[in-house]
Amino acid sequence: MPKIKIKTKGHYDFIDITDEVAGIVKKSVVKDGVVVVFVAGSTAAITTMEYESGFINDIKETLEKLAPENADYKHHQRWDDRNGAAHIKSALIGADVAVPIEKGELSLGTWQKIVLIDFDEKPREREILISLLKG
Ligand code: ZN
Numbered sequence: 406m407p408k409i410k411i412k413t414k415g416h417y418d419f420i421d422i423t424d425e426v427a428g429i430v431k432k433s434v435v436k437d438g439v440v441v442v443f444v445a446g447s448t449a450a451i452t453t454m455e456y457e458s459g460f461i462n463d464i465k466e467t468l469e470k471l472a473p474e475n476a477d478y479k480h481h482q483r484w485d486d487r488n489g490a491a492h493i494k495s496a497l498i499g500a501d502v503a504v505p506i507e508k509g510e511l512s513l514g515t516w517q518k519i520v521l522i523d524f525d526e527k528p529r530e531r532e533i534l535i536s537l538l539k540g
Contacts, residue, residue, distance in 0.1 A: 409426075416523075426519050445531075445532045448529075449495055450494065457516075486526075
């Protein structure tokens with residue numbers, strides 16, 4: 406299974422991985438089907454979005470209202486760590502996206518990008534698993 410490894414900084418690190426995914430799709434034998442992009446880990450997320458600084462700020466502010474990084478969470482007592490907010494954001498956004506493939510290309514909107522977001526409170530090395538399905 407193709408994988409992408411990425412070093413992240415945490416604390417809302419937004420990384421556009423569209424080109425890496427498109428490259429894997431191009432090299433594969435699947436010309437029509439779907440690609441599933443999944444991040445292994447419960448403090449990061451994969452989504453699609455417009456990748457521009459204004460929107461990145463907007464989504465960051467929205468998520469920070471929902472689950473502030475500095476708030477206290479029951480998870481902290483359970484494991485004695487400090488990334489409860491990161492777990493909430495990861496669970497809300499989700500760990501994967503599925504994108505249709507047509508004629509060997511990703512069927513994304515004009516400004517739609519596949520983006521890894523790392524919410525953890527420290528730098529990490531993330532493994533992204535790419536599943537290609539014919540259909
Ligand atoms: Zn944790």
